[in-house]
Amino acid sequence: MGRLDRKTVLISGSSTGIGRAAALEFAGEGARVVGCGRDPGTAAETVRLVKEAGGEMVALAPVDLADRDGARAWIDFALYEYGRFDVLCNNASSMRNAPFDRLGPDDWHHTIRNELDLVYQCTRAAWPHLVEQGGGVVLNIASISGSRGALFVQQAAHGAAKGGVLALTRHLCGAGAAHGIRVNSISPGLIRTRATAPHIDDPGSGVPALLKKIPAGRVGRPEEVARLAAFLASDDAAYVNGADFVIDGGISAMAG
Template identity: 50%
Template sequence: MTGRLEGLAVLITGTGGGIGRATALACAREGAHVVGCDLNPGPSEETVALVRAAGGTMDAVAPVDLSTPEGAAAWVEEAAALAGGVDVLVNNASAIRFGAIDVLSYEDWSFTMRNELDIVFLVTRAAWPHLVARGGGSVVNVASITATRGAWFMPQNAHGAAKGGVLALTYQLVVEGGAHGIRVNAVSPAMTQTPHTTPMLEDPDGPAEQILSRVPLRRWGQPEDVANAILFLASPESSHVSGANIPVDGGAAVVG
């Protein structure tokens, strides 16, 4: 371990796989005590086992429903007790439902808002007093390039609106956190190859090739690509960075 997060208590939501798992591994490798959570106990336990096998320190709680005030507060309190406080919060967990504007039900819209935007508010609100008590810290929110542009290959109105809200909340919290030494930033991935997206990316009749043609680096993002950006924003190396939104998209955000 090189110790970029040595001794820090890092809370990460949604650590059962994908970006959350990669971030847990990266932060633990740098000396953090990671506490994760997930809806699914099996994948959550796998991540903990991977971190510990690599010599890192990690605990996790599952199942946890962060979309309720009670669930979010209970996890943060348990995580802070396990890690001895909160220095870094990574809001990664999300759940999405898709559909065109004339098809998507209000129930599916509300589900997406609750599980992509509300959980960021609820978890951050619960962790905020711990960060203030610590004398500062870092919050990293996982947004999306759909927060700032439309997705042409499938309808993502609820997802884009929710992630746009995540960015707006990020910017407001920069102002509210500054006096307390709390930095708040975001990362915005484009298409990233995870267990959830792999079936679509490997479908010969799917939109994968068309999507890839609009990525200047001509490769899919990997969870580790996003985790490395999160690691930078979590670490003291970014001590004067607050209010940044880092695209992790192979250059896709600048393509017309």
Template identity: 50%
Template sequence: MSGRLTGKVALITGTGGGQGREAALRFAAEGAMVVGCDIDAAANERTIALVRDAGGRMGGTAPVDLGDPDDARHWVERAADEHGRIDILYNNASAARFGTVAELSVEDWRFTIRNELDLVFHTTKFAWPFLAGQGGVIINIASVAGWGGSAHAGLVAHAATKGAVVALTRQLALEGAPKGIRAVSISPGFILTPGTAKVLENPAVLKGILDHIPLNRPGQPVEVVGLALFLASDDASYITGADFVVDGGMMAS
């Protein structure tokens, strides 16, 4: 299979569904050897089957808890041992709990920090030596919540972690440049995934969301992954340290 990522080994987190599954399918279709992981073993196996049925290559393990540094290190090092290299690290996985600063418990704050920020640090730290020296690329999924808050959505922890991911990416770009590593982030707006689909079942909530999106629809995982695919490829070889907003115009309104 020949494509923009032929010969590359791409580690993608959260491949059990949504944007992670779409990323696995698209990156494999472009020739990458995909190594995935997810906390949901059955969902991850389904993605592997879909990739292989489409003629792509994918491996990886599940369940993997990337908030645990030992789990993250084992996943990364096993991929490097099996494939001899790591070219792309796509930090897609995350899990958050929502509430205002008055409502959110300390436990829920720590859960969100662990599962939206710590896990990005863990995988990046352990993949760093393998990415260095061969044009490695780090793609971190942030969020428009890192750029603008909401008076109604209870985003206090989510906004903090995703803003941190954007800032971390900039620092990684500076530290990585001398080693040949590029680092970029993508900040999606409201994307239709299995996790957000339930929100759309409430017409009032849907209207409230769409009122703030000039394109008047949710985004699709393919619209985020298409950008990630470009950023992972050699076509984006002069891009590092930048965040890319994919939000249907939400931040412009």
């Protein structure tokens, strides 16, 4: 018996990185996973990996979750497949970084749209169904950049968007309490994914100096974030609400 048996879990951005790791972890805990992504090929690859591991998963791709109609299409897809859902994990994001004096309006709006507006659109589309069924879980993947300054690269737009996700999490906690909806967030530090690997492996990126400040002595793995997410999505975390969980190897405690 897994801790997510008989639960249906929606994971946005399930094609790669933390989203793919979460799909594998949640399915391994017994959940029926509904993923999505922009690229049909990588979305289908995650579905294949989950099924090969003995799990159950479907995915919708391509879909633009920052668009209201796209977010609704994903929620409707989950309802069509399973009739209901228990957990919404807002993981998908896309950002554009640059030094602030070179951060143009297009970069800013792209990041806010795909890291904050996207969370709003998905949650807004899912909310009436969670209320109607008497509760559920919303889990937002934020970032330590949402509450702290840049560690090795300037991230003004990313930090602002993820700071908004943290604030939205608290307000949704209050909005959902009367309906049995729990809302929490996770703030990862530096995690090795396809997107971050080029920076991590670049000797000139500043990561080697950063590693000296991380008590764990290494960067994190997507699977480690996924295991924390599975706990927060489960009934084992029934009394956890409105909280943010930092998973960064201890750097915030030592240098933040």
